[in-house]
Amino acid sequence: MRTLCIWIFLNFWFAGSLWAQSEVNYTLAFPNAVHHEAEVTAAFRNVKTPVLEVRMSRSSPGRYALHEFAKNVYNVKAVNGQGKPLSITRPNPHQWNVSNHDGTVKITYTLFGDRADGTYNGIDEQHAHLNMPATVMYASGFETSPVTVNFSIPAGKNWTIATQLKSVNETTFTAPDLQYLMDSPTELSNFVWHQWPVNSKGKTKTIRIALHHAGTEAEANHYTEATQRIVAQAQAVYGELPDYDYGTYTFIACYMPQAVGDGMEHRNSTIVTSTHPLATHSRDHLATVSHEYFHSWNVERIRPKSLEPFNYAEANMSGELWLAEGFTSYYGDLLLHRSKNSTLDEVLASFGNELNFVLNAPGKNYFSPVEMSMQAPFVDAAQSIDPVNRPNTYISYYTYGSVIALALDLELRQKFKNLTLDSYLQALWQAYGIPEKPYVLTDLQTTLASLTKNETFARNFFQEHVYGKTLADYKNPLTAAGLVLRKSQPNKASLGLVPLTFQDSQAVITNYTFVGSPLYQIGLDKQDVILSLDNQPIKSWEDLAAVLVKHQPADQITIAYKHLGESRKSIVTLIENPYWEIVTVEKAAGKPTKAQQTFRDSWLGSKL
Numbered sequence: 124m125r126t127l128c129i130w131i132f133l134n135f136w137f138a139g140s141l142w143a144q145s146e147v148n149y150t151l152a153f154p155n156a157v158h159h160e161a162e163v164t165a166a167f168r169n170v171k172t173p174v175l176e177v178r179m180s181r182s183s184p185g186r187y188a189l190h191e192f193a194k195n196v197y198n199v200k201a202v203n204g205q206g207k208p209l210s211i212t213r214p215n216p217h218q219w220n221v222s223n224h225d226g227t228v229k230i231t232y233t234l235f236g237d238r239a240d241g242t243y244n245g246i247d248e249q250h251a252h253l254n255m256p257a258t259v260m261y262a263s264g265f266e267t268s269p270v271t272v273n274f275s276i277p278a279g280k281n282w283t284i285a286t287q288l289k290s291v292n293e294t295t296f297t298a299p300d301l302q303y304l305m306d307s308p309t310e311l312s313n314f315v316w317h318q319w320p321v322n323s324k325g326k327t328k329t330i331r332i333a334l335h336h337a338g339t340e341a342e343a344n345h346y347t348e349a350t351q352r353i354v355a356q357a358q359a360v361y362g363e364l365p366d367y368d369y370g371t372y373t374f375i376a377c378y379m380p381q382a383v384g385d386g387m388e389h390r391n392s393t394i395v396t397s398t399h400p401l402a403t404h405s406r407d408h409l410a411t412v413s414h415e416y417f418h419s420w421n422v423e424r425i426r427p428k429s430l431e432p433f434n435y436a437e438a439n440m441s442g443e444l445w446l447a448e449g450f451t452s453y454y455g456d457l458l459l460h461r462s463k464n465s466t467l468d469e470v471l472a473s474f475g476n477e478l479n480f481v482l483n484a485p486g487k488n489y490f491s492p493v494e495m496s497m498q499a500p501f502v503d504a505a506q507s508i509d510p511v512n513r514p515n516t517y518i519s520y521y522t523y524g525s526v527i528a529l530a531l532d533l534e535l536r537q538k539f540k541n542l543t544l545d546s547y548l549q550a551l552w553q554a555y556g557i558p559e560k561p562y563v564l565t566d567l568q569t570t571l572a573s574l575t576k577n578e579t580f581a582r583n584f585f586q587e588h589v590y591g592k593t594l595a596d597y598k599n600p601l602t603a604a605g606l607v608l609r610k611s612q613p614n615k616a617s618l619g620l621v622p623l624t625f626q627d628s629q630a631v632i633t634n635y636t637f638v639g640s641p642l643y644q645i646g647l648d649k650q651d652v653i654l655s656l657d658n659q660p661i662k663s664w665e666d667l668a669a670v671l672v673k674h675q676p677a678d679q680i681t682i683a684y685k686h687l688g689e690s691r692k693s694i695v696t697l698i699e700n701p702y703w704e705i706v707t708v709e710k711a712a713g714k715p716t717k718a719q720q721t722f723r724d725s726w727l728g729s730k731l
């Protein structure tokens with residue numbers, strides 16, 4: 124990405140002819156789309172090493188586990204510039220070594236893909252939905268070479284192409300280097316384009332949506348109008364749009380039944396997918412749009428050094444995801460509300476659910492938000508067959524970071540005149556986003572200290588809530604906005620949080636019980652079956668509720684259960700229902716003061 128400016132200049136100089144001479148050329152065709160296959164050719168010219176090392180990526184930007192994309196590649200062959208077959212050896216599972224070439228190596232392979240989302244490939248008769256790390260083989264020594272990609276539209280298909288790659292013509296695109304190519308998901312389908320100009324500091328940018336769906340024009344128009352409002356509110360946070368490469372930002376939306384729910388940020392585009400149509404899930408889809416668009420500042424340009432450059436051969440670990448993802452989650456909710464795409468009750472329910480989760484999660488005693496961020500390679504679409512004790516030891520950096528953002532926003536608004544979390548993001552944008560200077564963790568604290576002119580405040584906040592495991596106070600700060608943090612079912616008896624489900628009229632504990640919860644204390648574990656409580660058989664949620672309603676928190680009742688096939692009896696101590704919620708004082712039978720209403724409006728209201 125750093126070679127971009129030079130590349131734009133060269134492209135201008137050679138009037139677009141450069142693409143034909145690229146050292147790296149890919150062609151993608153889909154003759155067997157019905158069975159989810161693509162045929163890919165990767166051609167490398169001016170190969171300078173005796174052995175060309177070619178790889179499939181093991182990771183994908185914005186997704187932090189290893190995915191081993193080589194597993195979906197077969198029929199790999201290589202020829203030289205004369206079309207003569209070359210021998211291939213395999214030094215490891217994701218690499219092909221090609222020798223005895225004449226300076227040109229052309230590799231062909233079949234690619235299988237049947238998962239349309241933000242990481243993998245979905246190839247079928249309705250679309251070719253491609254994420255480049257899952258698609259292209261790349262070669263050592265060509266990381267900074269300009270790339271040309273040619274797509275062959277299947278015969279009889281009325282497909283067009285949506286991508287952040289630079290267009291040469293309708294089916295040929297270029298990237299300045301490997302990093303930009305890998306960051307450029309591409310959808311080929313019969314989608315609709317919607318686009319509009321946005322003025323930012325005297326420059327006009329184009330924002331466009333490629334929408335692949337089976338819904339109506341009215342649904343598409345509503346989605347576009349709602350997205351326009353989100354874009355405007357996001358712009359208002361920073362005071363400007365990022366300087367998008369080629370002046371354009373593209374939402375690639377695929378809401379077809381075969382797609383899988385996801386959202387993935389990129390430098391000048393995002394890919395947003397779901398199985399569900401706009402007709403029934405418009406608000407969910409807009410929540411993803413809001414989150415992903417905020418990323419075009421936070422993580423794409425306000426970027427942690429730990430992710431730069433992205434390493435396609437290893438897992439990428441970052442201690443900053445509580446900010447990169449967590450603050451983005453907070454703004455996803457906030458911008459959805461500021462843009463009038465969610466109600467006050469809905470945004471408070473989102474904040475409340477996230478806070479409730481963290482307040483109840485035992486994980487906060489094990490790892491700090493920085494350490495939770497570093498676990499992304501184990502949790503972000505990672506797969507393993509041995510069980511992990513995640514219910515007890517883990518809190519998602521999305522959720523954890525989001526409640527840190529809530530705390531910091533409220534504290535800044537209360538303790539410092541005219542300062543808000545928007546001001547903090549603006550300060551990060553000025554220091555690291557605009558110059559595209561990757562930040563390290565300590566920069567985040569330094570920026571907060573210089574913004575507030577209060578080093579002690581910044582140090583304490585980071586020591587306690589970012590490096591440490593102490594939760595901020597939420598009750599008092601929420602009061603300033605006329606909001607109440609309260610138990611959602613006060614004084615109601617409960618077994619606490621239990622991963623419980625009913626299978627064939629049996630109450631089965633489906634996961635590890637939470638440390639400190641009533642059932643954990645008396646030794647119930649995953650796969651145990653609760654037979655009775657207070658001598659009443661428990662075969663349904665109704666049976667459970669009927670027992671609990673007769674008791675108070677702290678009551679001790681008998682429990683019969685099966686553990687590893689053995690019948691056991693014990694006494695369990697009930698607790699108060701642990702769920703928290705955030706509601707308005709109006710709901711709590713009060714009325715906001717003028718100061719509370721002003722605080723709330725300034726925080727949650729439109730910035731336009």
Ligand SMILES: [Zn+2]
Nearest residue numbers: 250312335377
């Ligand atoms: Zn699609």
Ligand SMILES: [Zn+2]
Nearest residue numbers: 414418448451
């Ligand atoms: Zn995100």
